[in-house]
Amino acid sequence: MKRLLPFVALALDLRYGTNDAAASALLAPFKSTTAPAHRVILALVSPETSARLRVQLAGLPGVLTLGPAAPDFKTDITVSVSPADDRRAYDALAAGMPPEKLIVENADKPRYDESALVREHAGAAENPSDKPAETKSAETAKPVHVDAVLQRAVQVYRGLVALKKI
Numbered sequence: 001m002k003r004l005l006p007f008v009a010l011a012l013d014l015r016y017g018t019n020d021a022a023a024s025a026l027l028a029p030f031k032s033t034t035a036p037a038h039r040v041i042l043a044l045v046s047p048e049t050s051a052r053l054r055v056q057l058a059g060l061p062g063v064l065t066l067g068p069a070a071p072d073f074k075t076d077i078t079v080s081v082s083p084a085d086d087r088r089a090y091d092a093l094a095a096g097m098p099p100e101k102l103i104v105e106n107a108d109k110p111r112y113d114e115s116a117l118v119r120e121h122a123g124a125a126e127n128p129s130d131k132p133a134e135t136k137s138a139e140t141a142k143p144v145h146v147d148a149v150l151q152r153a154v155q156v157y158r159g160l161v162a163l164k165k166i
Helices: 020-031 051-058 083-094 099-103 114-122 148-162
Strands: 007-013 038-044 063-068 077-079
Touching: 007 148, 020 051, 038 148, 051 063, 063 148, 077 148, 083 099, 083 148, 099 148
Parallel strands: 007 038, 038 063, 063 077
Antiparallel strands: none
16 A cells, blocks of 8 residues: 655635734744645735745745735746736635635536537527526626636646645
């Protein structure tokens, strides 16, 4: 039986963290010398993240910073997203929106399957009962903003797992 290597994968959303004391307390356990060798911390940061916190993150081994592109702001992985869209997505997450809904783009397109193609090719009139009923709940009526930074963190994590790096 193959022995699995111990690893820790963690995503910290620090995009609008400005409290340096709380950030230091949060990062203290990761400064330990007994940390697992296969540790990855995906730190989501933004230009509004405290400069002191960003310096502390840079000093930790196994940390990858992800954030939006901005002048005089550098991250390990830059995500193309406007500051306004990033803030809306962050606020939706803070308001309790499940992360799954913020990382998946749901294109609400009508289904065009093989049977519809055959009917169209045959010139048959569409039967109204064949069309799916369009129901819009209150949840789908409001626009859901995709959190591009969180989405990229999930993609990086899945890529590292697939490559067996963690």
